[in-house]
Amino acid sequence: MKTIYRACKKCxxxxxxxxxxxxxxxxxxxxxxxxxxxxxxxxxxxAKNSGLLTKGRYAIKVR
Ligand SMILES: [Zn+2]
Structure with a gap:
């Protein structure tokens, strides 16, 4: 089964x-x-422009 990733609305x-x-x-x-x-x-x-400070996967857009 495929893992469904979820995104934090804040980061x-x-x-x-x-x-x-x-x-x-x-x-x-x-x-x-x-x-x-x-x-x-x-x-x-x-990452800098988006304010991402931790290594990892990030969503580009979160609703
Ligand atoms: Zn977060």
């Missing part, structure tokens, strides 16, 4: 849990589009 991190590990109070959603994989946030311009 857009993609997880397979119902709550974000960084923002436990924030519910994740399946309503997201596209994703980027951030390997080294300090070297990635996209």
């Amino acid at each position: 857009r991190l993609l997880v397979d849990a119902k709550n974000c590990p960084i923002h436990p109070e924030e519910k994740t959603t399946t309503e997201w589009f596209g994703f980027i994989f951030v390997e080294s946030p300090e070297e990635s311009i996209i």
Whole structure:
């Protein structure tokens, strides 16, 4: 079975849990589009522009 990723509405991190590990109070959603994989946030311009500080998968758009 395919893993359905969910995105945090606050930081857009993609997880397979119902709550974000960084923002436990924030519910994740399946309503997201596209994703980027951030390997080294300090070297990635996209990550910097998007305010992504942690390595991981992020949704580009979250509803
Ligand atoms: Zn979050």
